[in-house]
Amino acid sequence: MPNTKVVTRFAPSPTGFLHIGGARTALFSYYFARKHGGEFRLRVEDTDKKRSTAKATQAILDGMDWLGIHHDGDIVYQSKNEKRHQEIAERLIERGHAYPCFMTAEQQDAERQKSRDEGRAFRSPWRNGGKFPKGGTMVVRFRVPDGKTTIIDQVQGKITWDNKDFDDLILLRGDASPVYMLAVVADDHDMGVTHVIRGDDHLINAGRQKLIYQALGWDVPEFAHVPLIFGPDGKKLSKRHGALGVDAYADMGYLPAGMRNYLTRLGWSHGDMEVFDNTDVTKIFELSDINKAPARLDFDKMAFVNGEHMVRADVDTLVSYGQAFFKAKNESPLNDAQTSRLTAALPHIVSRANTLIELADKAFFVTRERPIQITGKAKKTLKPDTENRLRDLLFVLSGVTKSEWVDQNLLEHLQTYITKEDIGFGKIGAPLRACLTGGAPSPDLSLVLELLGRDETLGRIKDCLETYY
Numbered sequence: 001m002p003n004t005k006v007v008t009r010f011a012p013s014p015t016g017f018l019h020i021g022g023a024r025t026a027l028f029s030y031y032f033a034r035k036h037g038g039e040f041r042l043r044v045e046d047t048d049k050k051r052s053t054a055k056a057t058q059a060i061l062d063g064m065d066w067l068g069i070h071h072d073g074d075i076v077y078q079s080k081n082e083k084r085h086q087e088i089a090e091r092l093i094e095r096g097h098a099y100p101c102f103m104t105a106e107q108q109d110a111e112r113q114k115s116r117d118e119g120r121a122f123r124s125p126w127r128n129g130g131k132f133p134k135g136g137t138m139v140v141r142f143r144v145p146d147g148k149t150t151i152i153d154q155v156q157g158k159i160t161w162d163n164k165d166f167d168d169l170i171l172l173r174g175d176a177s178p179v180y181m182l183a184v185v186a187d188d189h190d191m192g193v194t195h196v197i198r199g200d201d202h203l204i205n206a207g208r209q210k211l212i213y214q215a216l217g218w219d220v221p222e223f224a225h226v227p228l229i230f231g232p233d234g235k236k237l238s239k240r241h242g243a244l245g246v247d248a249y250a251d252m253g254y255l256p257a258g259m260r261n262y263l264t265r266l267g268w269s270h271g272d273m274e275v276f277d278n279t280d281v282t283k284i285f286e287l288s289d290i291n292k293a294p295a296r297l298d299f300d301k302m303a304f305v306n307g308e309h310m311v312r313a314d315v316d317t318l319v320s321y322g323q324a325f326f327k328a329k330n331e332s333p334l335n336d337a338q339t340s341r342l343t344a345a346l347p348h349i350v351s352r353a354n355t356l357i358e359l360a361d362k363a364f365f366v367t368r369e370r371p372i373q374i375t376g377k378a379k380k381t382l383k384p385d386t387e388n389r390l391r392d393l394l395f396v397l398s399g400v401t402k403s404e405w406v407d408q409n410l411l412e413h414l415q416t417y418i419t420k421e422d423i424g425f426g427k428i429g430a431p432l433r434a435c436l437t438g439g440a441p442s443p444d445l446s447l448v449l450e451l452l453g454r455d456e457t458l459g460r461i462k463d464c465l466e467t468y469y
């Protein structure tokens, strides 16, 4: 489509959360629009009044917001376009491409069975006209033309259907409400959508929709049907295997950037690029790089990719996205002193964690509040004969000033002490670590000292001597 501005859209039905398959389709639509300097629109397909809820709409908006997929223009609510859909159905009737149908439910069932038995699509006797019955319920049906329908899908390639296999589908129901197939064509046209990118469960709908576009004399958009995401076992994605909302992934401690990267790479590739951010992808995203084969969810890879983004993230990002996790680990929000110790520690420990949950665990030794509980194996290292060693170390470390309180220097002080006492590092390492961390995971001891800072270190050793000896 030369000289036409690219317009893509994400068109979720608000009947649940923003699941990861939908999120990935939204990302593809978003990146494709950005790559081509076009627009990415959001349409909430809320025509199913029984199943659509405001809560689900909000969950979808929150999910997109969290993922950083920002739509252009106003949100279109499909239910608001009902009149327009009815007008279009009317126009199709006028042009002979649709017809009023008065079949009763029983007649429909019988015809459906008959067409199935004869191995053909559903046709209504009303397609040939007839006198309108009194009091009957009228639906509007599409008159499927003879012939074949072909689309060149940007992912799936050329696909041809025999129109004989398409039902004369309902466009307007008995209460004049439009069905998905009509609403989607009308709205995509009215919104100027040039590329329809969606899950391949809609592939056959592209054939049906193309017929409606043609009947209306409208340009048919390009289609790109993305293979679905399968579970790690290669089967349909189940809840247990990851068919969850993006909010569940946020709760599992993934960063939006990590999730964006993982979902994008799942089903799309560009050379050997594995770890990338928005800016990279918006420059290069093409539909031709979407894989034709379904992708399998791989949690190890998801964690790995997220870990890479955690290392790349700045400390403020980690602190703000990690807040809920640090709070949960500490069972209370962090105060200023805890936050400042955390901020200093993050660059040293972030490479040890793939998720924010793991990060909160690895950071716990600095975020803990005095007096810290020493339990389990750590407590066992506090043997009676270590008391004097800990008192010595308290004395030695008290002699180190704040400005000298750095990793290497502290290590030298510890080493001088063990040389003087003629003992191995093991004699002091384990009990000192127990006093300082309570047994929480921690890096090298001298780094633990530096990250805790002078006051906290001395305070924790004192607490330990008072409580456990």
Ligand code: GLU
Residues within 6 Å of the ligand: 011, 012, 013, 045, 184, 197, 198, 202
């Ligand atoms: N509302 C449809 C769904 O959530 C998508 C329609 C479309 O993308 O054409 O499955």
